[in-house]
Amino acid sequence: MKKIISLFLLLFSINAFSAGSSIEIPKYDWSWKGFFGTYDRASAQRGLKVYREVCAGCHSMNLISYRNLEALGFSEAQIKVIAADYLIQDGPNDEGDMFEREALPSDRFADPYPNIQAARAANNGALPPDLSLIVKARPKGADYIKALLLGYTEAPQEINVPEGQYYNKFMEGNLIAMPSPLSEGAVEYDDGTESTVDQMATDVTTFLAWAAEPSLEDRKRIGLKVMLFLIVLFVLAYISKQNIWRDVKY
Amino acid sequence: MSEQNKPRRDFIKLASMTLGGVGAASLAIPFITSMNPGKDTLALASTEIDLSPLKEGQSLTIIWRGKPVFIKHRTPAEIEQAKNVALADLKDAEEDSNRVQDNKWLVVLGVCTHLGCVPLGQKTTDVKGDFGGWFCPCHGSHYDTSGRIRKGPAPKNLPVPPYVFLSESKIKIG
Amino acid sequence: MSANDPQGYKKTLSSPYTGIKGWIDSRLPLIRMMEAEYLKFPVPKSLNYFWSFGGIAMFCLIGLILSGIFLGFHYKPSADDAFNSVERIMRDVNYGWLIRYLHANLVSFFFIATYIHIFRALYFGSYKAPRELVFIFGLLMFFLMMGTAFLGYTLPWGQMSYWGATVITNLFSAIPFVGDAILTVLLGDFNVGDATINRFYVLHWLLAFAILGLVIFHVITLHMTGSNNPTGSEPQSWDETLTFHPYITIKDLNATILFFILLAFVLFYYPNILGHSDNYIRANSMVTPAHIVPEWYFLPFYAILRAIPDKLGGVIAMFSSIGLLALLPWLDTSKVRSCLFRPIWRICVLLFALDFFILMYMGGKPAEGIYVIIARFGTAYWFLFLLVLAPLVGFLETPKQPLTISNYLKSKKA
Numbered sequence: 072m073k074k075i076i077s078l079f080l081l082l083f084s085i086n087a088f089s090a091g092s093s094i095e096i097p098k099y100d101w102s103w104k105g106f107f108g109t110y111d112r113a114s115a116q117r118g119l120k121v122y123r124e125v126c127a128g129c130h131s132m133n134l135i136s137y138r139n140l141e142a143l144g145f146s147e148a149q150i151k152v153i154a155a156d157y158l159i160q161d162g163p164n165d166e167g168d169m170f171e172r173e174a175l176p177s178d179r180f181a182d183p184y185p186n187i188q189a190a191r192a193a194n195n196g197a198l199p200p201d202l203s204l205i206v207k208a209r210p211k212g213a214d215y216i217k218a219l220l221l222g223y224t225e226a227p228q229e230i231n232v233p234e235g236q237y238y239n240k241f242m243e244g245n246l247i248a249m250p251s252p253l254s255e256g257a258v259e260y261d262d263g264t265e266s267t268v269d270q271m272a273t274d275v276t277t278f279l280a281w282a283a284e285p286s287l288e289d290r291k292r293i294g295l296k297v298m299l300f301l302i303v304l305f306v307l308a309y310i311s312k313q314n315i316w317r318d319v320k321y
Numbered sequence: 322m323s324e325q326n327k328p329r330r331d332f333i334k335l336a337s338m339t340l341g342g343v344g345a346a347s348l349a350i351p352f353i354t355s356m357n358p359g360k361d362t363l364a365l366a367s368t369e370i371d372l373s374p375l376k377e378g379q380s381l382t383i384i385w386r387g388k389p390v391f392i393k394h395r396t397p398a399e400i401e402q403a404k405n406v407a408l409a410d411l412k413d414a415e416e417d418s419n420r421v422q423d424n425k426w427l428v429v430l431g432v433c434t435h436l437g438c439v440p441l442g443q444k445t446t447d448v449k450g451d452f453g454g455w456f457c458p459c460h461g462s463h464y465d466t467s468g469r470i471r472k473g474p475a476p477k478n479l480p481v482p483p484y485v486f487l488s489e490s491k492i493k494i495g
Numbered sequence: 496m497s498a499n500d501p502q503g504y505k506k507t508l509s510s511p512y513t514g515i516k517g518w519i520d521s522r523l524p525l526i527r528m529m530e531a532e533y534l535k536f537p538v539p540k541s542l543n544y545f546w547s548f549g550g551i552a553m554f555c556l557i558g559l560i561l562s563g564i565f566l567g568f569h570y571k572p573s574a575d576d577a578f579n580s581v582e583r584i585m586r587d588v589n590y591g592w593l594i595r596y597l598h599a600n601l602v603s604f605f606f607i608a609t610y611i612h613i614f615r616a617l618y619f620g621s622y623k624a625p626r627e628l629v630f631i632f633g634l635l636m637f638f639l640m641m642g643t644a645f646l647g648y649t650l651p652w653g654q655m656s657y658w659g660a661t662v663i664t665n666l667f668s669a670i671p672f673v674g675d676a677i678l679t680v681l682l683g684d685f686n687v688g689d690a691t692i693n694r695f696y697v698l699h700w701l702l703a704f705a706i707l708g709l710v711i712f713h714v715i716t717l718h719m720t721g722s723n724n725p726t727g728s729e730p731q732s733w734d735e736t737l738t739f740h741p742y743i744t745i746k747d748l749n750a751t752i753l754f755f756i757l758l759a760f761v762l763f764y765y766p767n768i769l770g771h772s773d774n775y776i777r778a779n780s781m782v783t784p785a786h787i788v789p790e791w792y793f794l795p796f797y798a799i800l801r802a803i804p805d806k807l808g809g810v811i812a813m814f815s816s817i818g819l820l821a822l823l824p825w826l827d828t829s830k831v832r833s834c835l836f837r838p839i840w841r842i843c844v845l846l847f848a849l850d851f852f853i854l855m856y857m858g859g860k861p862a863e864g865i866y867v868i869i870a871r872f873g874t875a876y877w878f879l880f881l882l883v884l885a886p887l888v889g890f891l892e893t894p895k896q897p898l899t900i901s902n903y904l905k906s907k908k909a
Contacts, residue, residue, distance in 0.1 A: 106764060134582050138364050177364040200776075204582075207767060208775035243785070283775075286585065286592040293593070294763025300344060301759055305752045307337040312745045314330050319540070319737065321904040351590035352565050359569075359587035 094241055096211040096218050099273075103280065106295065109288050110281045112144045117260050118278025119143065121271050123153075124258050126202065129194060129249075131182040134203035135282050138176040142285055143278075150176045157181035195235040197248035206276070206283040213280045215241065220272040223251035367495035369487065372426065380443045382431060385494050389431035389439055390482060391455070392492075395466060400424045402453060403467035413477045417467040420481050428484050428494065429468035433457040435475035440464060455479070532718055537736035538743050539724035541900045545615035546722065547750035548608045553710065554751055555605035560703060562598040570650065572696035574689035577652035578777050596766040602644055603769045604758045606792035609637060610851075617823075617844050620832030621723040627824040629720065632713040634821045639706045641793065646699040648790060652692060653774030658787045660687045660695075666800075669807040686780065726903045727832025735900040786861065794858030795851050799877065801862040802870040812874060819881045826881060829889030831897055839892040843884045850876050 102111040119140070122132070137154040141147070154174040159181050162169035174181055184190040191198050200208075209215045218241045226238035226245075236246045253268045260266050281287075358366075368385050370392060375381055378399075381392040395403070403417040421427055431439050435457065441447040442455030442464070450456030450463035452471045457464075462473030469478040484494040510521035520526040569588050571580035584591035613633070616622050622630035649660040664681055668674040683690030721729070730736045737743065761768065769791060773784050789797050796813050803809040819826075834841040850873050857870040898906065 134579075134586070136361070136364065138360075139586075177361075204775045208772055210772050212772070290592065290596075290763055290766070294759065297759050297763060298756065300340075300347075301752060301756045304337070304340050304344060305749070305756060307333065307340060308745065308749045308752050311330075311333050311337055312749050314333060315741050315745050319742070321540075321901075321908050351593050352561065354589040355565050355591055355594055356568060357589055359583065359589065359591070361583065361587040 096214050099214055099217055101213055103287055111277055114274045114277040115143045115281050118274035121258050121275040125252050128183055129199040131201045132180040132203045133201055135180050202279055204283045206280045213276050217272045217276040220253055367493055369493045371491055373490040382443050391429050391431040393427040395425055395427055399466040412470050415478055420467050429479035429481055433462055433475055434477040435460055435462050534740040536739040538722055538739050539730050539900055540735055540737050541724045541903050543725055544750055547747045548612040550747040551751050551754050552608040552612055555601050555608055558601045562594050565594050566598055572693045574692055581651045596762050600762045618834045619723055619725055620727050622824050623832050625720045628716040631821050632709055636706050636709045639702050643702040646695045649695050652778045654776045654778055654784050655771045655774040657778035659789055662787055666810050669810045726898050726900055728897050728899050730900055788859055795854035798854040798858035798870040799874045802874040816877055826885040827889050828886050831894040836895040836897045840888045847880045
């Protein structure tokens with residue numbers, strides 16, 4: 072019987088659900104990995120700056136509200152200032168017109184384009200995906216996003232890269248419609264960190280990871296309590312069982 | 322032998338059931354709290370209003386937590402009128418000074434305390450009732466320049482929502 | 496009026512209890528029923544932990560219904576709002592992320608418990624007379640489980656939700672003559688869309704509670720016969736039984752807690768590991784994902800579906816893989832129940848289990864090349880097992896003499 076159980080466990084541990092590609096994605100160290108991981112606040116704040124200055128021109132993040140940034144350590148006042156930088160459409164007013172106003176903390180991140188068609192028209196027919204969930208929406212998650220950002224190289228001789236496409240080592244099919252977004256020193260960090268391409272890729276990926284899964288820290292914290300509780304409960308239940316079954320005669 | 326073990330067995334039983342109970346209660350908490358308003362609802366729970374465009378005698382209606390709020394820039398005459406009322410004449414006795422933080426600004430919920438209609442009186446062309454404030458057309462309640470019920474079936478004064486002055490010309494409701 | 500019915504037309508209230516307990520019990524005999532069925536109920540002494548998985552499955556079902564209800568307070572079943580409402584649950588609803596992850600992962604664990612539970616039935620012959628109806632109600636619940644899980648998975652309206660729904664509902668068009676009409680009635684539109692998700696939401700609730708209802712029949716039919724046990728031999732005396740309470744209640748509680756420790760581990764540290772990243776992409780009717788894969792618990796049946804080159808043939812094979820299982824009590828001709836005493840059948844059953852995993856692996860791979868060849872062999876063995884091996888092995892093998900419960904327990908103690 073034990074053999075059957077161990078056979079099951081062995082077979083079950085085979086990852087049966089991957090119909091994955093053959094491209095090897097590098098593994099990076101992330102601050103939120105592991106049982107006690109947390110989001111590096113400083114990195115995420117820098118990542119927000121990268122998003123605002125580099126990515127937000129094409130990529131929306133319409134599931135995030137400005138008020139969510141409080142979780143990254145921004146104060147209410149700072150959030151009001153960030154939000155006020157963006158205009159969003161509101162209305163109709165009493166005259167029946169739509170109008171633009173400054174964003175409030177309660178608003179969602181402003182969309183760079185008014186609709187999908189405008190986004191496609193501005194990007195050679197390609198739709199820049201919304202980034203709110205991008206880290207959870209790709210098989211290797213944060214590793215993939217960072218690798219992709221760093222994965223732009225010269226195409227090998229035999230590959231023909233059509234107009235409007237770019238060669239990327241880690242994109243499925245190796246061709247991507249987005250040109251390399253990061254260049255050395257593209258963003259000036261407020262905390263003085265040197266903005267190398269690697270640094271910016273790490274920071275924006277950290278920010279995007281938080282955006283996709285803001286509840287991660289709560290989840291791991293509660294998880295620890297629940298696991299400890301269940302283990303203690305199991306010990307008690309086990310002792311109870313041994314106690315109750317002691318009388319059973321075979 | 323089982324008799325000797327009985328106290329130990331009882332203790333284990335008690336400990337397990339207590340821990341189990343704690344577990345069950347702890348499990349219930351997230352489920353029940355999930356029914357409370359979400360963070361997006363709470364984010365809209367307070368509204369900031371800029372008072373500077375409101376001239377003397379003018380009134381503004383804003384929506385706060387789904388309900389209308391009347392903000393009135395009272396004239397000196399209206400303030401005088403509100404202060405010179407004997408408490409004995411009021412169905413729901415309240416001093417005007419207890420209902421305002423700054424005499425110039427009256428902030429009240431625009432919901433009649435009778436059965437919930439929105440009283441008239443915000444626009445200069447509106448009927449204002451016999452006491453210069455608001456008049457509820459549904460069943461004829463009259464409110465004065467402090468939003469207090471003076472005549473009609475409504476039992477209470479127009480409620481004053483919680484608000485603070487962020488500056489001379491800006492208030493935050495809720 | 497007859498000797499068997501001394502009261503005749505005159506009904507008198509009676510109860511073994513006194514006081515308030517007696518008052519209630521004489522009018523609604525639940526207390527004496529609970530005592531008979533869940534406290535004093537005799538259970539073979541030789542049960543192993545495989546027998547705990549039915550109870551574990553029931554706790555999973557209760558957890559799913561509770562978490563489902565609380566999700567339902569916030570979820571919006573329309574094509575425009577569904578994805579956003581789920582993200583609202585994850586981000587804005589207090590503990591919404593916990594309830595959502597609990598619901599999604601409980602489905603996987605419900606299937607794990609159920610598959611182990613079914614394996615127990617196959618290995619120890621729990622499906623054989625007189626427990627045929629227990630087995631059949633179980634398979635009915637399994638069908639409903641798969642329906643409920645399929646419907647539930649469409650609700651987040653991610654890419655996999657949409658395209659999985661499209662692929663699977665298209666199977667209905669394989670039915671000759673009426674297929675397309677059935678498909679349109681099911682979808683409420685020409686494609687999977689707003690009409691579909693709304694009704695799938697209702698059907699999801701309906702099927703979930705239908706499973707809950709069938710649990711009652713499953714347990715009633717089980718309690719008419721009593722539980723099977725590893726020996727397959729019925730208890731011969733009170734000595735070979737234990738009362739359900741406290742022996743089985745505490746044993747099942749242990750197994751359940753351990754099971755939920757595993758669930759908690761996945762839920763709190765790897766909540767998305769059993770899912771598909773593609774389902775975090777909003778559904779897009781214009782873009783098909785490169786690999787449409789159902790959730791892991793469907794993979795063996797997906798493999799069978801794709802193994803048959805003909806569309807209708809694949810559908811028939813997929814449904815009959817479980818439908819024929821329901822005939823196992825009659826297809827299996829052996830007089831001996833438990834694989835412990837059936838050396839040849841034991842190998843067949845273990846191979847069947849291995850086949851299940853192999854098909855699961857193949858179901859996750861593209862339907863081409865070596866994968867589809869292995870899937871075909873796997874499908875062939877599945878039907879061979881049911882239609883050929885079950886009757887033949889029962890007839891041809893020489894089983895060992897089954898031990899009584901007492902002798903089995905003595906031999907284990909040694």
